Amino acid sequence: MSNLFSTARTYALRATPPFHLQQRVGLAVLSLLLLLACVPSAIAHEFKAGDLEIEHPWSRATPPGAKVAGGYFTVVNKGSAPDRLLSISSDISDKAELHEMGVKDGVMTMRPVEGGLEIPAGGKVALKPGAYHLMFTGLKRQPKQGEKFPATLTFEKAGSVKVEFAVEGMGETGSGDMDHAE
Numbered sequence: 001m002s003n004l005f006s007t008a009r010t011y012a013l014r015a016t017p018p019f020h021l022q023q024r025v026g027l028a029v030l031s032l033l034l035l036l037a038c039v040p041s042a043i044a045h046e047f048k049a050g051d052l053e054i055e056h057p058w059s060r061a062t063p064p065g066a067k068v069a070g071g072y073f074t075v076v077n078k079g080s081a082p083d084r085l086l087s088i089s090s091d092i093s094d095k096a097e098l099h100e101m102g103v104k105d106g107v108m109t110m111r112p113v114e115g116g117l118e119i120p121a122g123g124k125v126a127l128k129p130g131a132y133h134l135m136f137t138g139l140k141r142q143p144k145q146g147e148k149f150p151a152t153l154t155f156e157k158a159g160s161v162k163v164e165f166a167v168e169g170m171g172e173t174g175s176g177d178m179d180h181a182e
């Protein structure tokens, strides 16, 4: 990418007037290529709700019979007031809870977040393996690698927003992951 950009800069510098048609066409093609290169991949999807951006919601394929699946994404708050993630719902499970990890008596545990999760003004919160995360509990079916399933996130100020969780492979752990089998 950076190579592409420096090539573009060199090209732009060279294309000083008189501006020949050939150069213009060349520049147009180059801009188009740059544009295509900057389109996020199918995996890096995002959703907007008011001042909030929800980046790349993802989950993981589960083994047959599993009753829980994790849910992860990053919320960016571009506004000047804090907001709060209150609840999550999806057809894939009976319930979806917001969990946080903690260490109790030297053992990693997870517990529901009480009162929702604050998204600070101008800040962001990442839900990821080993940290804050969603848990879809009472799975009605197994999420399959490569599919997307819809869910609704409800925020105190931004309201409800529909998102899609991209299901990644079972081995997709991120760092400091903890098994959700209970």
Ligand SMILES: [Cu+2]
Pocket: 099, 110, 133, 134, 135, 180
């Ligand atoms: Cu959990």
